[in-house]
Amino acid sequence: MSKQRKAVALISGGLDSLLAAKLMIEQGIHVEGINFYTGFCVEGHTHAIRKKDKKKPKRNNALWSAEQLGIKLHILDIIDEYKDVVINPKHGYGANMNPCLDCKIFMVGKAKQWMEENDFDFIITGEVVGQRPMSQRKDLLPVVVRESGIDDLLLRPLCAQNLTPTLPEREGWVDREKLLGFSGRNRKPQMALAKEFGFEDYATPAGGCCFLTDANYSKKLVDLWQARNKKEYELDDIMLLKVGRHIRPQPHYKLIVSREDGENKFLNGYRKQFATLEIKSHNGPLTLVDGELSDDDAREAASIAARFSQGREADNVSVKFTRLNGEETMLDIKPMPASEIKEEWYV
Amino acid sequence: MSNHELDARNSLCPMPVIKTQNKVNELQPGDILTVTCTDPGALNDIPAWCRINGHEVVETREVGSEVIIKVRVGS
Numbered sequence: 001m002s003k004q005r006k007a008v009a010l011i012s013g014g015l016d017s018l019l020a021a022k023l024m025i026e027q028g029i030h031v032e033g034i035n036f037y038t039g040f041c042v043e044g045h046t047h048a049i050r051k052k053d054k055k056k057p058k059r060n061n062a063l064w065s066a067e068q069l070g071i072k073l074h075i076l077d078i079i080d081e082y083k084d085v086v087i088n089p090k091h092g093y094g095a096n097m098n099p100c101l102d103c104k105i106f107m108v109g110k111a112k113q114w115m116e117e118n119d120f121d122f123i124i125t126g127e128v129v130g131q132r133p134m135s136q137r138k139d140l141l142p143v144v145v146r147e148s149g150i151d152d153l154l155l156r157p158l159c160a161q162n163l164t165p166t167l168p169e170r171e172g173w174v175d176r177e178k179l180l181g182f183s184g185r186n187r188k189p190q191m192a193l194a195k196e197f198g199f200e201d202y203a204t205p206a207g208g209c210c211f212l213t214d215a216n217y218s219k220k221l222v223d224l225w226q227a228r229n230k231k232e233y234e235l236d237d238i239m240l241l242k243v244g245r246h247i248r249p250q251p252h253y254k255l256i257v258s259r260e261d262g263e264n265k266f267l268n269g270y271r272k273q274f275a276t277l278e279i280k281s282h283n284g285p286l287t288l289v290d291g292e293l294s295d296d297d298a299r300e301a302a303s304i305a306a307r308f309s310q311g312r313e314a315d316n317v318s319v320k321f322t323r324l325n326g327e328e329t330m331l332d333i334k335p336m337p338a339s340e341i342k343e344e345w346y347v
Numbered sequence: 348m349s350n351h352e353l354d355a356r357n358s359l360c361p362m363p364v365i366k367t368q369n370k371v372n373e374l375q376p377g378d379i380l381t382v383t384c385t386d387p388g389a390l391n392d393i394p395a396w397c398r399i400n401g402h403e404v405v406e407t408r409e410v411g412s413e414v415i416i417k418v419r420v421g422s
Contacts, residue, residue: 037362037365041361059392060364060388060395063392063396064395071399072401073399073400075368269357
């Protein structure tokens, strides 16, 4: 009896990686999944910070995929190692701050390392030729193979018939005839295959699974780097870019104003890391202050924060300003009129 | 069999799952790991991770704003 071969599947939580893994399982391959957490992942829980999104299912789609497939899933924290991919992408950025090609090279390289450490035979991904403009162009797929060092141990079951046979195909570990020849951006073949396999309620994230493909998020990241005059970040920085209104009235400070209760609770967890503005005389948002404020700045910032409170039309709103060292100042302030909050302040 | 504690407060999913996974990898079958989280999403994700990786959730409860999940490590 021939040895059962083992494949490690890159599971994003989307439909394509689910189908690719399923095709391998159908061929008798032992499949286990790995999922990378970069900090930029779009997950239900990040959205669920906001109360308005609470009705959305709070599931992790990669775990959901693994459960549908009946396979183990290993979630790898690559937050620190991933910084270099985001900050110095050799192949540049896509339409926004998405370094998709470098990202794919990095992830396949990490998967190769995991494969070798855990005695697996090859890697599979849900890539489809021509589906994505940067990381899945036919002329760029070999770049991923070459620069990740995976050589011909990377199999793309959904589009393998459009590509040169890999080692698993040549050695007969998998039957190439049963692999597929999907290409392009049309999603109908995937949807039909999902139906055939009985997969329902799979994730269909608009705009992909990474915040770096989002124009608004990317703008906030660029603003962060410009304000600090250097390209660097910590996990808390990039989490906070997902939450609240970001308003930069002056180059040396930015306000993060919560939009509702869920965000208020989330921002509350950062009280020890940021100066804060709290509306005391009316219901209103918690505001984090990123930067050092003079007394005049504090009054300006308080009047902006007050604008987003229920006292926005009042003559006077009480705002507690707490500096990072714990020093508290009560400011009685007139909320800034909406017309004076400049459009360009919104990051 | 021994009992262990994991503090996963103030981290958003999937970090509580990753912390649970990494801790479980250090433990022996039958050991009990009690995980304390503040992200309610952990109530779904840690049990899902346990189901697919062969571990048993023996108790989940919410205490104030915290979620406590007790896991028995599988073989």
